[in-house]
Amino acid sequence: QQQVKQSPQSLIVQKGGIPIINCAYENTAFDYFPWYQQFPGKGPALLIAIRPDVSEKKEGRFTISFNKSAKQFSLHIMDSQPGDSATYFCAASIGGADGLTFGKGTHLIIQP
Amino acid sequence: EAQVTQNPRYLITVTGKKLTVTCSQNMNHEYMSWYRQDPGLGLRQIYYSMNVEVTDKGDVPEGYKVSRKEKRNFPLILESPSPNQTSLYFCASSLHPGTYGYTFGSGTRLTVV
Numbered sequence: 001q002q003q004v005k006q007s008p009q010s011l012i013v014q015k016g017g018i019p020i021i022n023c024a025y026e027n028t029a030f031d032y033f034p035w036y037q038q039f040p041g042k043g044p045a046l047l048i049a050i051r052p053d054v055s056e057k058k059e060g061r062f063t064i065s066f067n068k069s070a071k072q073f074s075l076h077i078m079d080s081q082p083g084d085s086a087t088y089f090c091a092a093s094i095g096g097a098d099g100l101t102f103g104k105g106t107h108l109i110i111q112p
Numbered sequence: 113e114a115q116v117t118q119n120p121r122y123l124i125t126v127t128g129k130k131l132t133v134t135c136s137q138n139m140n141h142e143y144m145s146w147y148r149q150d151p152g153l154g155l156r157q158i159y160y161s162m163n164v165e166v167t168d169k170g171d172v173p174e175g176y177k178v179s180r181k182e183k184r185n186f187p188l189i190l191e192s193p194s195p196n197q198t199s200l201y202f203c204a205s206s207l208h209p210g211t212y213g214y215t216f217g218s219g220t221r222l223t224v225v
Binding site for chain 2: 006031032034036041042043044045049089093095099100101102103104105
């Protein structure tokens with residue numbers, strides 16, 4: 001049973017556009033929702049994270065929107081650049097102590 | 113430099129030959145974890161540890177062992193590797209994953225033939 005469903009699997013956006021990656025979860029006990037960015041040949045790196053007591057969080061060009069009632073959260077990348085081309089993973093955890101449950105990832109390409 | 117170091121980066125081995133992938137972190141983190149990454153399946157947790165001598169199974173622990181004898185080290189052991197364990201493995205550490213997220217190593221690409 002996949003606990004975090006991520007879509008789309010791949011996404012191509014023109015430079016300057018706003019790619020949106022969506023995740024949905026089932027377990028209402030999840031209380032920490034991070035996004036990770038992974039470049040080829042590298043390990044995932046924490047990008048931004050949110051808790052369910054807020055509906056939105058911004059860090060630079062990256063924004064997480066969180067809808068607790070719908071059990072969904074999404075990543076928006078403003079003014080996207082070719083350097084943002086990477087694989088993005090959403091994740092969720094309960095209390096954050098025992099590890100993260102990841103979505104299957106979104107391969108994002110930003111075309112010049 | 114604060115980092116998680118995995119060795120080796122690449123490994124080709126034969127079925128049934130015991131191997132160990134080492135993981136070390138220099139950030140004095142309490143929490144460490146192992147994940148495997150497979151195409152179309154994302155990252156799946158194998159084992160995690162909340163402190164020295166405290167380990168627990170993740171989502172896909174079958175065929176793997178771990179130990180946490182020291183805070184900085186968290187080796188992954190494959191007693192009898194099989195081809196379905198061919199994968200990209202990541203070690204990660206954190207002060208507290210629910211607050212700070214995980215810092216990941218650069219990965220170990222394992223091929224079992």
